[in-house]
Amino acid sequence: MNYSRFLTAVSAARKPSPIRILTELQQRSPPTLISLAGGAPNPDTFPFHSASIKMKNGETIEFDGAMMKRALQYSGSYGIPELISWMKELQKRLHNPPTASFSPERGQMEMCVTTGSQEGLCKVFEMLVNPGDTVLLDAPTYSGTLAALQPLGCNIVNVPSDQYGMIPDSLRDILAQWDSHKPDSTTPKVLYTIPNGGNPTGASMTLERKQKVYELAKKYDFLIIEDDPYYFLQFQKPWASTFLSLDVDGRVIRTDSFSKILSSGLRIGFVTGPKPLVDRVVLHIQASTMHTSTLTQVRHLSLSLSLSLLIRLSLSFYRAQRNAMLSSADKWLKDVAEWHAPVAGMFLWIKLKGIKDTQQLIMEKALEKEVLLVPGGVFNIHSSEPCPYVRAAFSLSTPQQIDEVPHILGSVGISGANLNSSAVRMSLWSS
Numbered sequence: 001m002n003y004s005r006f007l008t009a010v011s012a013a014r015k016p017s018p019i020r021i022l023t024e025l026q027q028r029s030p031p032t033l034i035s036l037a038g039g040a041p042n043p044d045t046f047p048f049h050s051a052s053i054k055m056k057n058g059e060t061i062e063f064d065g066a067m068m069k070r071a072l073q074y075s076g077s078y079g080i081p082e083l084i085s086w087m088k089e090l091q092k093r094l095h096n097p098p099t100a101s102f103s104p105e106r107g108q109m110e111m112c113v114t115t116g117s118q119e120g121l122c123k124v125f126e127m128l129v130n131p132g133d134t135v136l137l138d139a140p141t142y143s144g145t146l147a148a149l150q151p152l153g154c155n156i157v158n159v160p161s162d163q164y165g166m167i168p169d170s171l172r173d174i175l176a177q178w179d180s181h182k183p184d185s186t187t188p189k190v191l192y193t194i195p196n197g198g199n200p201t202g203a204s205m206t207l208e209r210k211q212k213v214y215e216l217a218k219k220y221d222f223l224i225i226e227d228d229p230y231y232f233l234q235f236q237k238p239w240a241s242t243f244l245s246l247d248v249d250g251r252v253i254r255t256d257s258f259s260k261i262l263s264s265g266l267r268i269g270f271v272t273g274p275k276p277l278v279d280r281v282v283l284h285i286q287a288s289t290m291h292t293s294t295l296t297q298v299r300h301l302s303l304s305l306s307l308s309l310l311i312r313l314s315l316s317f318y319r320a321q322r323n324a325m326l327s328s329a330d331k332w333l334k335d336v337a338e339w340h341a342p343v344a345g346m347f348l349w350i351k352l353k354g355i356k357d358t359q360q361l362i363m364e365k366a367l368e369k370e371v372l373l374v375p376g377g378v379f380n381i382h383s384s385e386p387c388p389y390v391r392a393a394f395s396l397s398t399p400q401q402i403d404e405v406p407h408i409l410g411s412v413g414i415s416g417a418n419l420n421s422s423a424v425r426m427s428l429w430s431s
């Protein structure tokens with residue numbers, strides 16, 4: 001792979017920060033090293049001595065004095081070494097990426113910790129996307145992705161999709177326009193997709209479709225950004241093979257998140273990809289945030305042993321929430337709306353029949369009834385275009401509250417019948 005052709009001028013111009021090199025050097029050196037190099041504060045002056053976090057399973061995570069000093073100090077821009085090596089082992093166990101055995105220059109699997117996968121996405125886009133570049137994605141898509149992409153002035157080309165994700169034949173037909181000439185500045189360099197429990201559609205991509213998309217990526221030489229924060233929220237086994245597990249070329253960049261299973265407020269995400277590209281993301285981190293909170297990373301490391309238990313608990317919760325959402329939609333909306341049952345994630349994508357655009361219905365009529373959802377237009381490339389869909393997130397409200405929403409949605413959408421919903425006070429504007 002020729003990675004340099006994918007980089008923006010800004011990313012190509014980034015150089016390692018000398019100070020950050022020293023931090024990494026110091027981290028790798030024996031404790032006997034005497035350093036007068038880093039302009040880091042002396043942790044003995046920090047007012048925090050120790051901390052303990054009581055877990056719901058009765059265990060307590062203790063941060064003693066030495067751990068506290070480390071957790072409150074600057075750390076390396078890739079992430080703390082123990083967390084990175086633990087996460088690399090997890091990626092190898094879950095995805096068995098071919099790139100794990102590559103040489104660095106060939107695109108060896110590398111990782112870095114980011115402040116949520118949102119930061120990872122934003123920095124990956126800023127590494128790859130120049131004004132005027134063509135970016136392929138299946139809309140409707142996550143509004144946070146559009147917020148990161150659209151200011152870059154790229155040409156976003158929508159690839160049709162359905163409940164099984166991006167449609168490879170449609171992608172093939174779109175790419176055919178570049179068959180007749182050599183790659184030029186308009187040839188797509190990047191394809192972005194959310195392969196599991198898509199936001200907002202709840203769609204999950206089949207392995208067969210991923211294989212076809214990957215073959216097209218080889219033919220037209222573009223990168224695949226696999227944004228997969230709902231990977232751990234797949235309700236049925238076996239979990240789908242990922243683009244990372246198919247990546248024989250080193251052309252997949254994967255963003256992972258612990259927001260949906262451990263904590264969204266602690267802001268931990270991961271970028272996994274070919275070393276020449278992840279190194280560029282890290283150079284950006286060096287110049288922007290230096291690194292994700294050390295305390296957060298140390299805390300996540302202490303949870304790593306119980307990850308499979310945490311995943312099981314999250315899965316059973318969200319599966320029950322999904323079932324409550326579906327049974328309520330079946331009860332109240334089956335004559336006035338359409339939807340597909342998600343097999344992962346936390347979203348139900350509802351198409352209201354006979355409604356051209358849901359914006360006013362959601363932001364006025366439903367809100368008057370103290371119900372909040374997201375009008376589907378915000379997930380489209382051109383958000384001002386009418387959209388008959390609405391996104392319901394079944395993550396935060398109780399099954400009883402969830403049951404009220406389709407009832408109200410069905411009424412305000414169709415008859416506008418007055419419904420006394422003073423008892424209904426919920427917000428489904430949730431991730």
Ligand SMILES: Cc1ncc(COP(=O)(O)O)c(CNc2cc3ccccc3n(O)c2=O)c1O
Pocket residue numbers: 115116117118119142144194199227228229256257258259264268269429430431
């Ligand atoms: C496909 C896809 N990719 C990346 C991210 C970012 O996750 P991170 O790891 O936590 O940074 C997300 C998070 N999605 C949302 C977040 C959110 C936060 C506050 C309020 C509402 C929110 N709604 O509605 C969301 O959909 C996502 O769905």
